[in-house]
Amino acid sequence: MKRTVLLAALLLALGLEPAAAQVTAIKAGKLLDPETGGVSTNQVILIEGSKIKAVGRELAIPSGATVIDLSNSTVLPGLFDCHTHMCMTMNRQRDAGSYFFTTLLDTTGYRAIQGVANARAMLEAGFTTIRDVGNAGNYADTDLRRAVSEGLVPGPTILNAGRIIAPYGGQFFLQPEKRDLGNPEYLYADTKDELKKAIRENIHFGAKVIKIVVDDQPYIYSVDDIKFIVEEARKAGLKVAAHCWTDAGARNAAEAGVASIEHGFQMTEETLEVARKNNVVLVGTDFTLAAAREWGRPEPEKFHAVFVERLRRAYRVGVTMAFGTDMFFAIPSQTRGASSIAFIESFVEATIPPKAILQALTANAARLLGVEKERGAIRPGLAADIIATPENPLENIFTLKQVTFVMKDGKVFKHIK
Numbered sequence: 001m002k003r004t005v006l007l008a009a010l011l012l013a014l015g016l017e018p019a020a021a022q023v024t025a026i027k028a029g030k031l032l033d034p035e036t037g038g039v040s041t042n043q044v045i046l047i048e049g050s051k052i053k054a055v056g057r058e059l060a061i062p063s064g065a066t067v068i069d070l071s072n073s074t075v076l077p078g079l080f081d082c083h084t085h086m087c088m089t090m091n092r093q094r095d096a097g098s099y100f101f102t103t104l105l106d107t108t109g110y111r112a113i114q115g116v117a118n119a120r121a122m123l124e125a126g127f128t129t130i131r132d133v134g135n136a137g138n139y140a141d142t143d144l145r146r147a148v149s150e151g152l153v154p155g156p157t158i159l160n161a162g163r164i165i166a167p168y169g170g171q172f173f174l175q176p177e178k179r180d181l182g183n184p185e186y187l188y189a190d191t192k193d194e195l196k197k198a199i200r201e202n203i204h205f206g207a208k209v210i211k212i213v214v215d216d217q218p219y220i221y222s223v224d225d226i227k228f229i230v231e232e233a234r235k236a237g238l239k240v241a242a243h244c245w246t247d248a249g250a251r252n253a254a255e256a257g258v259a260s261i262e263h264g265f266q267m268t269e270e271t272l273e274v275a276r277k278n279n280v281v282l283v284g285t286d287f288t289l290a291a292a293r294e295w296g297r298p299e300p301e302k303f304h305a306v307f308v309e310r311l312r313r314a315y316r317v318g319v320t321m322a323f324g325t326d327m328f329f330a331i332p333s334q335t336r337g338a339s340s341i342a343f344i345e346s347f348v349e350a351t352i353p354p355k356a357i358l359q360a361l362t363a364n365a366a367r368l369l370g371v372e373k374e375r376g377a378i379r380p381g382l383a384a385d386i387i388a389t390p391e392n393p394l395e396n397i398f399t400l401k402q403v404t405f406v407m408k409d410g411k412v413f414k415h416i417k
Contacts, residue, residue, distance in 0.1 A: 021049030023065040024384075024410065028075035030392055031055070034358035035377065037394060045075070047384040050410040054380055068412070070405060074392045076358070077377050078128025078156075078385035078408065079400070080365030081340055083241070083262050083283045083324025086122075086144055086158070087115035087136035089336075090329035092296055100172055103185050108137035115144040118336040119155030123413055125337025126403035128385035129157045129365070129375055133211045133241055133262065134164040135328060138184040142206030154413055157385075159369055161241065162207035163187045165198045165229070171216045186213075192228055199232050209369075210240045211262075215249025226256035239370060241283070247271055254280050260322065260368055265310050272317040281368045282319045285326035286311045286346035291339065294331045304346070311350040321356075322365040341401055354397040361400075384410040 024047040031043040044059040045052060061067060088111060090102045106114075115136070122130060132141045141160035148155040163186060164170065170186035182188065187198035199210055210233040214221045221229075230240050239259035244250035247266045254261060254274040260281040261267070267275070267282075275282060286307040292300035314321060323343070331339040347357045366376025375383045388405035406414040 022410075023048050023053075023062050024068060025059075025061040025065045026068045026075065026386065026407075027071050028073070028388075029071040030074040031378065032074050032076040032358075032392065032394065033377070034076060034355070034361070035363040037355040037358075039074075039392065039394070042071075043075075045378060045384075045386070047407075047410050050383060052378060052380050052382050052384050055378060068405075068415070070388045073388040073390060073404060074399075075378070075386060075388045075405075076393065077362045078375070078387050078406070079126045079341070079361045080129045080131075080323060080369070080376070081122065081127050081156075081325055081327075082131045082260070082322045082365050082368060083133050083285050083326050084122070084130050084340065085135045085326070085328040086118045086130070086132050086155075086336075087111040087140040088328045089114045089118065090295075092294065092329060100181075103135070103137070104181065106137070108140050108184070111137045112140040112143055115140055116147070116153050116155070119144060119148060119153065119158070121335035121337040122340065123154055123156050123337070123406060123408060124403075125335065125341050126387040126400065126406055127156050127337060127340065128387070128406070128408050129369065129371065130159075131209060131241070131324070131369055132158055132160040133209070133243075134161040135185060136160070136162070139163070139205045145206070145208070154408075156408070157371070157375065157383075159208040159371075160206065161209050161211035162202040162205055163198075164211045164213055164243075165189050165195065165202070166213035167217050167219055167221060169217050170213055192225075195225070195229055196232055199229065199236075203236050203238065208238065210238050211243065212240060212258075213243045214253055215244055215246045220246075220249050221252060223252045223255045226253055226258060230257055239368075250275075254278055262324065263326070265307050267310060267314070269313065269317065272314055272319050276317055276319045279320070281364065282314050282321045283324035283368075284311055284314065284321060285324050286343060286350070287326070288342055288345045290331065290342070291325075291327075295329055308346055308350045311346060311352065315350065315352050315356065320364055321360045322368045323357075323360040338401070344397055344400060348397060354394045357397055358393055384408075 026045040028043040046054040145158040189195040189198040242253035242258040366372040386407040389399040391399040404416040
C-alpha cells in the first residue's frame with residue numbers, strides 16, 4: 001500500500017497521471033451464486049483491472065469499457081481443485097501404474113515443464129484456483145506458482161505444498177541399499193524436531209500449505225504428532241492437508257484438527273462425525289471408474305465404488321466437502337483439466353445435489369484454502385475469476401464440462417462465441 005501511494009505521489013510530482021485501470025463489463029444472462037444457489041438474470045459485472053468493481057442489474061457501463069456479451073450463458077465464479085499434482089504426469093505404460101518410477105525417471109526441470117502444460121489445461125477447463133499438494137520433485141511447484149503469479153505462463157492461482165512430510169519411507173517401500181529413493185519427493189520426519197525442521201524447510205522454499213502423509217506405513221502419525229504439526233504450521237499462517245488412506249489415520253487427523261483430510265475413503269461413520277464436529281473438510285478425490293482404470297488400480301470397479309459410497313455417507317453426515325481430484329496421470333485424449341472436471345461424475349453417482357457440488361467447487365474450497373476474502377465468488381472487491389457455461393449447472397451439472405469463457409484476474413483467457 002505504501003509503495004503504491006509513493007508511486008502515485010512521484011507521478012504527480014513529475015506532472016504525470018497514473019494510468020487508469022482497464023474497465024471491462026460482462027453482460028451475464030444468468031449469474032449463479034453457488035453459495036446460495038440463487039440465479040439473477042440480466043446482470044452486469046464491472047471489472048476494473050484485476051478486481052470486480054460492481055455487480056447489478058442495468059448498471060451503467062462506462063464509456064470506453066470493453067464489453068463482453070455472455071447474455072446467452074450462465075456466469076459463475078471460477079472453479080477450485082483442492083488436491084492436484086501439476087508437476088507430475090505418470091505414464092502408465094512406462095511407469096507400470098506406479099508413480100515411484102516417475103519420481104526416479106523425471107527430472108525436476110522436466111516436471112516443471114509438465115506443470116506449465118497442466119496448469120494451462122486446468123485454466124482452460126475453468127479451474128482458476130488450485131491447491132498443489134506435492135509430488136513436484138525439488139520444489140518445481142514453487143517455481144510454477146511464481147511463474148503464474150508473475151504472468152510468465154498462464155495458469156490458476158496456486159497454493160503449493162512443496163515436499164510432502166511423512167513418517168520414514170513416505171509412500172514408498174525402500175530397500176536398505178537404496179535408502180535415498182524417496183528424495184526429493186518426501187521429507188521424512190519421525191520426531192518433533194524433525195517435524196519442525198521439515199515444516200520450516202518447506203516454508204523457506206515457498207510452500208503455502210503443509211501436506212503430510214499420515215498412514216501409508218505400518219507406523220502412523222499419532223494425534224499428538226499431528227497436533228504438533230498443525231500448531232507449528234499455524235505459527236507461520238499455513239494450514240495442514242493430511243493424506244489418510246486408512247480409517248485409523250483419518251481418525252487421528254480429524255481429532256488433531258487438520259484443515260482437510262485427503263482421500264479418506266475408508267472413513268467410518270464415527271470418523272466422519274469427528275471430522276464434522278471439528279470442522280475438518282473432506283477432500284475426497286472421488287475417483288471415477290475411468291480414472292481408476294487408467295491409474296491401473298486392481299479391481300477398479302470396487303475401488304471406485306468405495307469412494308462413491310464414502311462420498312454418499314459423508315454428505316449424509318454433513319461433513320463439509322471441497323472438490324479435489326488427485327490427478328497425477330494422463331487419460332488418453334483428455335487434457336488434465338478435462339479429466340479433472342470429470343470427477344463430478346462420482347458426485348452425481350453418489351446422488352449429491354448440484355448445489356452441493358458447486359459449493360464444493362467454489363465457496364467451500366475458497367474457505368478451505370483461506371482465500372475467501374480474495375476469490376471464490378462474484379462480489380465487489382474480489383478477484384475477477386469468472387467462467388461461463390452454456391447451461392445452468394444447477395439444472396445440468398455436466399455443463400461444467402463445456403466451459404466457454406474463462407477470465408482470471410480480470411484477463412480473458414478463453415472465450416468461445
